[in-house]
Amino acid sequence: MSREYTRFSINQRLQHIFMFVPFIILVITGFPIKFPDSAFWSMVMSAVGGIEMARSIHRFAAAIMIIDFAYHIIYVFHNIFKNRPSLSELYLLPNKRDGQDIVQNLKYFLFLTDERPRFHKFSYIEKFDYWAVFWGMFIMAGSGLVLWFPVQVSTFLPGVVIQIAYVAHSDEALLAFLAIIIWHFYNVHFNPRIWPANKVWFKGTLTEEEMEHEHPLELEEIKAKEGTAK
């Protein structure tokens, strides 16, 4: 039996679930209002139970997502203070290697080389996903709260903020939706090397074979550490 490598703890997997379940709910309760003339989204809205129901559900799901995100921030800082990692051990931070990996991958795509870039724990693709959500959360939660409490917000911010929030909430929602169903779904589902699904979000582990294929550098490092430990 091949060895399993832990990639995501149960805590991290739950954070992902509490992010994507509200995300789906927010899309199906929000897009019918963004596209009021669309027959498809009107059908979705009827299925949800009409606009008043959709608005209540939207805010409930939003609250869950914001709590999940806040929890994640606390989680990250808690771990940083607890484990005191060096900068190079903060694997999600973009670094010089990502640039080299992008160049290497483009060369590979264009048959200039047969070597795929060798990724560490997080490839630049995964880093992009992570930071896109990070940026998206600030835009969506910030603008969403402005639209939720417009009168209260106007007591300390200029009125144009409400208009910006309206535009930003609607437009960033579309960007996030497209990024998820095209980019994220390709990378974890539709990519023929992955198809039908990368189960790591559920299982939390990768096999040795998967590690060799997707995170060879990390595997190398794990093995090297084990080697020195022995």
Next chain:
Amino acid sequence: MPAMIYNRSKILILGFLFLIGIGAQAQQADAENCNLCHGLALLGISGPENSIRSFEVTAESYSHSTHRNVICRDCHTDINQFPHPETVQKVDCSKACHITKPFALTGYSHIEQSEAHLISAHGWNPDYSDEKNEAKPDCKYCHNNEFRNVIEDDALSTSTKHCVRCHEGAGLAGVILHVNSHSGHRTASASIKVVDLCSSCHANESRMNQFDVNLSQVAGFERHFHGKALKKGLDEVANCMDCHRNHLNLPADDPNSSIHANNIQQTCSANGYCHDDATATFAVSAIHSEPTTENNPIVFFTEWGFILLTAGTMALLFAHILLDFGRWGIDAWMRRKKR
């Protein structure tokens, strides 16, 4: 008021060909038996340019209209003889009829509304030609349409907020009477129909150019939350009339206007029925302007920023996916060929 002029020699008595029991249905207020003739289908006269003006009042439409308890001559006051005179006055909605006002015992009339309308943006402007003035909506333009006349059982406005916004001065008794009357008569309609009605002119380019009115107001309203929510059936959000008033709609620079800078805060709050405690800052955040580089550069560039960000990001991600898939596909094809 200009009189309607039609040539009596051209009266079409087509109606007599259809002597079928149309008047059979009970006419509550037809005490003078006007429907003996006016109940006939196709009773009418030919007007200018071969237009045909129907004088038919079907039992169905009359007995279901708001005015079904008002006898014909309460409004058509100058019809005192038969056959009727060649020229008749247009109905003046400010005249009192035999219906009495609750608690007042005076004849009921629409004089308040009529006077408000007269000085409103939709009223008679002495600087305009008669033709131009007549192109403006009169009482009947808005009220003589299916949304006030024909009762739709399921179209009753679900929110009484709309009533209170206009009838705020009526006091509790007035509101109860009015709501009661409207729900009993079932003439109130869905809020979105108000937008449809206003849009029938305000989204019409040639009409709006005639009056030099900004055409983008309807489109601007529709892209904002109120417009979208109304379309999706959230009846309680503001329709056109809630902010602009139904009769006394005045341009924003008029100090008496509900949308004047000094009054807009009060309008948004609508006595606490809508955006309770609306601040002045909240009230000035334009609700239906289409942002341009001039009127709202911040929002304009935010919008374009997001369009470019979305298009740019998606183009890059899509290219990456295609290249990745392409490499895999060609590799797979080559492997198969080798075998």
